[in-house]
Amino acid sequence: MNIPLKPQTSQPARALAGRVALVTGSTSGIGLGIARALAAAGADVVLNGLGVASEIGRTREQIAAEFGVKTSYSPADLTRPRSIAEMIAATIAQSGRLDILVNNAGIQHVAPLEQFPVEKWDRILAINLTSAFHTTRLALPAMRQNGFGRIINIASAHGLVGSPFKAAYVAAKHGIVGLTKVTALETAEESITCNAVSPGYVYTPLVEAQIDGQAKAHGISRDQVIRDVLLAQQPNKRFATVEELGALTVFLSTDAAASITGIALPVDGGWTAH
Numbered sequence: 001m002n003i004p005l006k007p008q009t010s011q012p013a014r015a016l017a018g019r020v021a022l023v024t025g026s027t028s029g030i031g032l033g034i035a036r037a038l039a040a041a042g043a044d045v046v047l048n049g050l051g052v053a054s055e056i057g058r059t060r061e062q063i064a065a066e067f068g069v070k071t072s073y074s075p076a077d078l079t080r081p082r083s084i085a086e087m088i089a090a091t092i093a094q095s096g097r098l099d100i101l102v103n104n105a106g107i108q109h110v111a112p113l114e115q116f117p118v119e120k121w122d123r124i125l126a127i128n129l130t131s132a133f134h135t136t137r138l139a140l141p142a143m144r145q146n147g148f149g150r151i152i153n154i155a156s157a158h159g160l161v162g163s164p165f166k167a168a169y170v171a172a173k174h175g176i177v178g179l180t181k182v183t184a185l186e187t188a189e190e191s192i193t194c195n196a197v198s199p200g201y202v203y204t205p206l207v208e209a210q211i212d213g214q215a216k217a218h219g220i221s222r223d224q225v226i227r228d229v230l231l232a233q234q235p236n237k238r239f240a241t242v243e244e245l246g247a248l249t250v251f252l253s254t255d256a257a258a259s260i261t262g263i264a265l266p267v268d269g270g271w272t273a274h
Helices: 029-040 053-067 081-095 118-146 167-186 205-218 222-230 242-253
Strands: 020-023 044-048 071-074 100-103 149-154 192-199 264-267
Touching (some): 020 081, 029 044, 029 053, 029 100, 044 081, 071 081, 118 149, 118 167, 149 167, 242 264
Parallel strands (some): 020 044, 044 071, 100 149, 149 192
């Protein structure tokens, strides 16, 4: 059997030019880093998340000016299916397509099982897992119509292993990995891929605040907090960066990653290698 092969070429610097990407939870932290990386690769980006309107506006303007792409913002409440549907519909109406969907939005709460607030469980599952189901099911028709799609779910090392006191977060991230596999199988013949990225600790302003808080609470140095508390499970003893996650997301969005689908890729410094 003769199978035609495309010539192998390196990815151009703006490999995603002409693509439209929606990143949930992208007004700060990991999501914003991913949105900036996609824009740097040429994709128009739709931001979504919480924040002060004026600051979000400045972020949009900065991305557009720095990378020469179109940027927009959706204030969609990811706990409300109707709001999610309106966000997807508006994205497609504005651009005529939706090529890249990054499900990044997430929240956390830590408590023993018997003390875990029911309302916290419900909210974490809604934002961390159920919202990805809704964005995915609503984005797929446009991806199928255009013959291309990349769905990238930001899971966690906690999608692969458990930790005490994080019942809702661990359950949701395990669910994201399962949803990733099902989506990949259902779209395997349609030039659509779905993968999960599973970070360990990533350096963000929120983590920086945790370092100072833990140092004061335990009466230890910042370095001890980083090595012995936050990075206790990460053998490489360093945080991943938002730039690393952005670069990986860009790669998974390109033609070079067309045969990578259905995986949960750890970016955790060896945490899940134990």
